[in-house]
Amino acid sequence: MAPTTHSLRPLSCWKPIFRHTRLQPAATRSLTTQVQPKRTFEESRPFAPTRKSNFKIIGPPPALKFKEPIKDVTNAQLAILDPTSARSNLFSKTNPEAAHVGDILLVRLKTGDPFAGVCINIRRRGIDTGILLRNELTRIGVEMWFKIYSPNVEGIEVVQRKEKRARRARLTYMRKPKHDMGSVQNIVLAYQRSRGALRGSGGTGTLGKDEKKGGKRKVKGKGKSLILEHSDYPASVMADDIAQQLTIKMQLDKETGEMVSKNELKKRTQKRAKKAAVAARNGVSVSNPVQDPIPRDQLATAEEPVVDPDAMFKQGFLAEVYEQRPSKNIVTRFPPEPNGYLHLGHSKAITINFGFARYHGGKTILRFDDTNPDAEKEEYFIAIQETIRWLGFAPSEITYASDNFQRLFDLAEELVKQKNAYVCHCNEAETKLQRGGEKGASPRYRCAHANQDVETNLEKFRGMRDGKYAPQSAWLRLKQDIENPNPQMWDIAAYRIPKDQRPHFRTGTKWRVYPTYDFAHCLCDSFEGITHSLCTTEFLMSRDSYEWLNHRLVDFQPMQREYGRLNLTGTILSKRDIQPLIEEKIVRGWDDPRLFTLKAIQRRGIPPGALLSFIYELGVTTAKSFVDNRRFQQSVRQYLERSVPRLMLVLDPIPVVIEDAEEQDLDIPFSPKDSKMGSHKIRLTKRIYIDRSDFREVDSKDYFRLAPGKTVGLLQIPYPVKAVSFTKDEASGAIVEIKAVYDKEGKKPKTYIQWVPEGSPTAEVRIHTALFNSDQPKLVAGGFMNDVNPNSETIWPNAMIESGFYEVRRRAPWPEAEGEKLGEASLASVRFQAMRVAYFALDIDSTDDRIVLNQIVPLKEDLGKSSKG
Numbered sequence: 001m002a003p004t005t006h007s008l009r010p011l012s013c014w015k016p017i018f019r020h021t022r023l024q025p026a027a028t029r030s031l032t033t034q035v036q037p038k039r040t041f042e043e044s045r046p047f048a049p050t051r052k053s054n055f056k057i058i059g060p061p062p063a064l065k066f067k068e069p070i071k072d073v074t075n076a077q078l079a080i081l082d083p084t085s086a087r088s089n090l091f092s093k094t095n096p097e098a099a100h101v102g103d104i105l106l107v108r109l110k111t112g113d114p115f116a117g118v119c120i121n122i123r124r125r126g127i128d129t130g131i132l133l134r135n136e137l138t139r140i141g142v143e144m145w146f147k148i149y150s151p152n153v154e155g156i157e158v159v160q161r162k163e164k165r166a167r168r169a170r171l172t173y174m175r176k177p178k179h180d181m182g183s184v185q186n187i188v189l190a191y192q193r194s195r196g197a198l199r200g201s202g203g204t205g206t207l208g209k210d211e212k213k214g215g216k217r218k219v220k221g222k223g224k225s226l227i228l229e230h231s232d233y234p235a236s237v238m239a240d241d242i243a244q245q246l247t248i249k250m251q252l253d254k255e256t257g258e259m260v261s262k263n264e265l266k267k268r269t270q271k272r273a274k275k276a277a278v279a280a281r282n283g284v285s286v287s288n289p290v291q292d293p294i295p296r297d298q299l300a301t302a303e304e305p306v307v308d309p310d311a312m313f314k315q316g317f318l319a320e321v322y323e324q325r326p327s328k329n330i331v332t333r334f335p336p337e338p339n340g341y342l343h344l345g346h347s348k349a350i351t352i353n354f355g356f357a358r359y360h361g362g363k364t365i366l367r368f369d370d371t372n373p374d375a376e377k378e379e380y381f382i383a384i385q386e387t388i389r390w391l392g393f394a395p396s397e398i399t400y401a402s403d404n405f406q407r408l409f410d411l412a413e414e415l416v417k418q419k420n421a422y423v424c425h426c427n428e429a430e431t432k433l434q435r436g437g438e439k440g441a442s443p444r445y446r447c448a449h450a451n452q453d454v455e456t457n458l459e460k461f462r463g464m465r466d467g468k469y470a471p472q473s474a475w476l477r478l479k480q481d482i483e484n485p486n487p488q489m490w491d492i493a494a495y496r497i498p499k500d501q502r503p504h505f506r507t508g509t510k511w512r513v514y515p516t517y518d519f520a521h522c523l524c525d526s527f528e529g530i531t532h533s534l535c536t537t538e539f540l541m542s543r544d545s546y547e548w549l550n551h552r553l554v555d556f557q558p559m560q561r562e563y564g565r566l567n568l569t570g571t572i573l574s575k576r577d578i579q580p581l582i583e584e585k586i587v588r589g590w591d592d593p594r595l596f597t598l599k600a601i602q603r604r605g606i607p608p609g610a611l612l613s614f615i616y617e618l619g620v621t622t623a624k625s626f627v628d629n630r631r632f633q634q635s636v637r638q639y640l641e642r643s644v645p646r647l648m649l650v651l652d653p654i655p656v657v658i659e660d661a662e663e664q665d666l667d668i669p670f671s672p673k674d675s676k677m678g679s680h681k682i683r684l685t686k687r688i689y690i691d692r693s694d695f696r697e698v699d700s701k702d703y704f705r706l707a708p709g710k711t712v713g714l715l716q717i718p719y720p721v722k723a724v725s726f727t728k729d730e731a732s733g734a735i736v737e738i739k740a741v742y743d744k745e746g747k748k749p750k751t752y753i754q755w756v757p758e759g760s761p762t763a764e765v766r767i768h769t770a771l772f773n774s775d776q777p778k779l780v781a782g783g784f785m786n787d788v789n790p791n792s793e794t795i796w797p798n799a800m801i802e803s804g805f806y807e808v809r810r811r812a813p814w815p816e817a818e819g820e821k822l823g824e825a826s827l828a829s830v831r832f833q834a835m836r837v838a839y840f841a842l843d844i845d846s847t848d849d850r851i852v853l854n855q856i857v858p859l860k861e862d863l864g865k866s867s868k869g
Contacts, residue, residue: 074127081127081149090156091122091129091148102162105133107146108154110623113631115144116159131156154623307616313359317620318352321561322360327531330362334388334395335521338368338505339375340575342387344596345536348566351615353534354393365528366395369521370402371514373504381505387598391608401520402506404527408515409465411523411553412476412494416457420552421494423460424449424477434482435490446482446491464497464513471497478519480548488545494519522546526554533558536565537622564624566615568632569775571596572784586788587771591844593854594771594792604768605828605841605856607815610639629770633857640831640839640856643815645670645677647804648715648754649834649853651765651796653689656706656738656755658721661686668716668804680804684717687758689800694753695738697726704751711743713752715835720749754835756800763851765796766843801834801851808832809842831856 082088089095099105099119106116117133120143127149134143146153312318322330332353336342342350357364366388370376388395401408415421426434426447436444452460464474476495484490495513503509522545525533533546540562550557572578573596581587581595590597593604601611614635618627647670664684670677690706699707706712706723713720721740729736771792777784808814813829830842838859843852 077127078149081151087148087156090158091124091131093124099131099156099158100162103158104160105131106157106159107133108157108621110152110154111626112152115146117142117144154621307613309355309612309616310359312352312616312620313356317563317622318356321532321534321559322356324561325531325559328361329529329531330357330360331365331529331531332357332362332534333365333367333525333528333530335367335369335401335524336384337372337375337517338370338377338380338384339372340380341383341590341597341599343573343598344568344571344601345566345573347391347598347611348615348618348620349534349536350388350391350393351612352563352620354395356532356534362531363396364393365397365399365530367399367401367524367528369517369524370400370505371517371520372498373502373514374498374500376505378505383599387602390598390602391612399524399528400506401515401524402504404520404524405507405511405515407527408520408523409513412515412519413458413461414553415478415494416461416476417454418552419454420479421476422450422452422457422479423464424475424491425473426475435487444482444490446479450477450479450491461495464495465511467512469497471499471501473497476513478545478549480545484544486541486544488518488541489548492516492518492545518542518545519549522549522558522560523554525558525560526550526556529556530558533560535560535562537562537624538565562622563620564622566618567624567626568596568629569626570629570770570772570777572772572777573597577778577784580785581771581788584785593766593843594768602826603828603844604854605831605839606636607639607643607829607831609643609815610636613639628775637839637857637860640833642673644831644833644839645804645808645814646672646833646835647802647808648756649763649765649799649801649837649840650689650691650754650756651799651837652692653756653798653800654692654695654735654738655687655758656690656721656723656740657687658740658742659686659724660741666716670804670808680807682716682802682804683757683759685757685759688714688755689758689760690738690753690755692735695723695726695735697735704749705753706738706740711746711749713749714755715752717755719744720746722746754837756802760800760802761805761851763799763801763853765799765840765853765855767794767796767838767855768792769794799853801853805832805851828854833859 078085078088090099092098099122101119101122103119104116105119106114108114115133115135117135119131120134121132123130123132128147129149130145130147132143132145146156148156308314313322334350334353336346354364356362366385368381368384385398412421424431424447426449430447432438433442434445434447436442460469460474461476463469464476474497475493477491478494480489480491482490493516495515497513501512504511522533539560543560543562546560547557567573578587578590578595578597582589587594591599591603593600602608614632617635661684663686666682666684667679668682669675669679694705694712696703696705696707699710703710704712706721708723708726711720711722719742722743723738723740725739726735727737727739728734769792770789772784772787773789774780774787777787780787809830812831814831827842827844827846831839833839836859839856840853841856843854845852
């Protein structure tokens with residue numbers, strides 16, 4: 001018989017039984033022997049207040065001050081990075097209008113270039129939320145991660161929604177979307193052509209290590225997607241690297257319709273050519289004949305995008321400004337202070353104010369804020385008007401703040417009568433203490449003069465006008481809100497007595513007191529009916545005092561809104577910073593081509609249309625624009641490429657005698673891309689001149705220009721030439737002459753060089769580079785003066801230019817369609833491309849007998865030009 005087995009059960013299994021038994025009511029008997037049941041352990045006992053106990057009763061723990069500290073910290077950071085919750089809503093799952101995988105997104109950056117692509121992944125991780133965008137240049141995929149809350153991300157826009165609901169975010173699927181990748185490609189290429197990014201070393205694939213000196217990165221591998229992290233490497237540079245290498249390939253694909261490699265395309269073309277030849281012999285027609293080879297000029301660049309000058313007003317910041325206050329009679333103003341020359345940043349302000357009014361059918365007033373006679377000169381009034389006219393804008397009216405001096409003084413008295421202003425005699429140190437001292441360490445307080453009665457303040461204010469007080473000994477201050485966190489509300493000055501008491505340019509010595517900018521600007525806006533007062537973000541805090549004054553003194557209330565100002569790397573724009581450069585003879589003056597005053601930009605030869613096109617490309621946001629100078633140069637270069645003629649220029653001429661050449665006249669087009677520019681004649685002589693850098697005494701395999709026994713092509717001449725000998729100066733060792741012959745039987749040369757015939761005019765050529773060595777000269781130890789580049793200008797005094805220059809000069813301005821529309825064509829409007837050298841313009845130092853040229857921008861090839869080519 002099998003032994004009996006007992007199953008072991010844990011003791012805890014009896015707990016339900018005990019609990020059930022304990023909760024059952026006590027059994028009662030009908031007999032008198034019934035006794036009370038014993039007390040159980042859990043049964044409560046009566047409270048005995050007289051009984052003392054040493055046992056300390058601990059109350060409930062206090063509530064936590066921060067129930068979810070991580071979430072609180074995250075929310076605090078998001079409140080700073082995304083104050084309007086716009087980005088959170090854009091990628092929120094609960095938002096029906098949120099961005100989804102499959103949409104085409106455009107990311108705009110503060111310190112980089114925009115990137116557009118198909119969203120193939122959204123990684124929601126709170127403050128680390130990121131999106132993965134993919135774009136394709138031909139068949140090369142470029143992928144880019146962006147942290148949506150990154151301070152460098154200026155904005156994210158949905159360019160195109162996906163057509164229908166896509167599957168979940170499977171990377172394999174989304175990397176081959178049903179979207180039209182061409183639309184994404186066109187967006188990216190449009191931005192690429194507006195930039196002058198660094199050129200890579202070629203190839204596609206994974207990312208290599210940094211080159212310590214050059215700052216570039218090489219790309220290794222083939223046929224792989226590029227997955228980049230924005231914080232590690234700018235995708236725009238990588239995109240430019242790929243685009244520059246594949247431009248010709250893309251054009252071939254467009255012309256032939258075949259997305260294949262160059263080698264495969266060559267094989268197919270040869271195969272079709274054989275078939276076409278056989279079919280021709282047999283009299284059979286060919287449905288797809290071999291196409292003519294594409295001219296090299298057409299392969300050089302893709303079609304340039306047309307910049308819409310109204311795009312910045314149709315959408316974005318300026319469109320929102322108009323929606324906040326729509327009006328049929330828009331009036332804007334450009335209010336410069338005539339104390340210096342306008343600079344690059346002012347060109348953006350001019351374009352925005354004049355363009356905003358033009359787009360909405362309004363008008364723009366040019367108002368000179370002439371409230372500081374100590375710093376104003378007549379030459380600045382004239383220069384500002386000429387500059388605005390040079391940019392192509394015409395104000396509907398020219399006004400002056402000085403026209404309203406009496407009216408402004410009367411309103412200031414009215415403010416005193418309202419007890420909203422008082423005369424103060426505090427000096428600068430006392431005023432600083434009233435405003436909190438150094439770094440706001442002490443409490444703010446109002447000075448004792450604020451308690452003066454109305455009659456005393458009126459008497460003192462009129463005494464300021466009548467000359468009873470010394471300069472800077474009395475001020476009329478506004479009685480605002482000293483506790484307001486905005487410094488513009490800390491009883492700012494409304495009237496002052498200038499230090500030097502110079503006569504005013506327009507009013508002479510009539511006035512001894514002058515309104516401050518903060519007092520006059522807002523009231524003059526109201527007087528002139530300005531509907532939209534558009535200014536840079538440096539006046540953002542001034543909006544409070546602007547509205548405070550207008551609400552107390554005038555009926556019409558203009559609306560002030562602020563946009564980000566424009567700055568370029570490696571430049572200084574402040575007048576007080578440029579002044580020492582002029583005094584130390586580092587630059588020639590305010591119009592030196594190495595500076596970025598608008599007078600200097602004009603003298604340098606940059607067309608006004610190129611400057612406006614650059615501003616249109618940047619657009620308008622509230623973020624401060626700090627643009628790489630190379631991007632500016634690329635935008636100008638791109639504009640000149642399609643609008644100015646081409647000539648041949650030799651910087652350091654060396655004679656070449658072509659022994660078997662026959663003298664003849666050549667007809668050379670001004671532009672191989674635009675026949676409308678016409679052509680000019682040039683005389684081919686036996687003795688020509690080439691650049692000294694295009695000849696070597698000793699040849700090498702990686703050198704493709706002229707050398708003994710080597711062949712090189714001459715631009716616009718049908719036959720290449722071969723050097724047979726050369727002569728040197730015995731004293732200096734410099735080459736003084738080269739003898740050459742035509743190489744009519746040789747192969748097609750790998751390189752073509754420019755030349756000029758004998759008897760060509762000479763010119764002084766000034767090549768300019770960056771004035772400072774660093775991108776942020778003001779941050780250099782010891783100040784920006786220690787960062788000056790001593791080699792920022794190179795002068796070639798004996799350069800030679802072909803005679804077609806005189807025809808270009810006669811037909812100026814270039815470009816003809818745009819250029820200086822409203823003003824007379826200056827010498828700087830004589831612009832041309834010197835082939836293989838740079839873009840140039842005629843300098844103001846030129847005369848009828850002397851040609852002086854300024855470099856506008858270098859050519860693309862200069863970025864990577866070496867001694868090989």
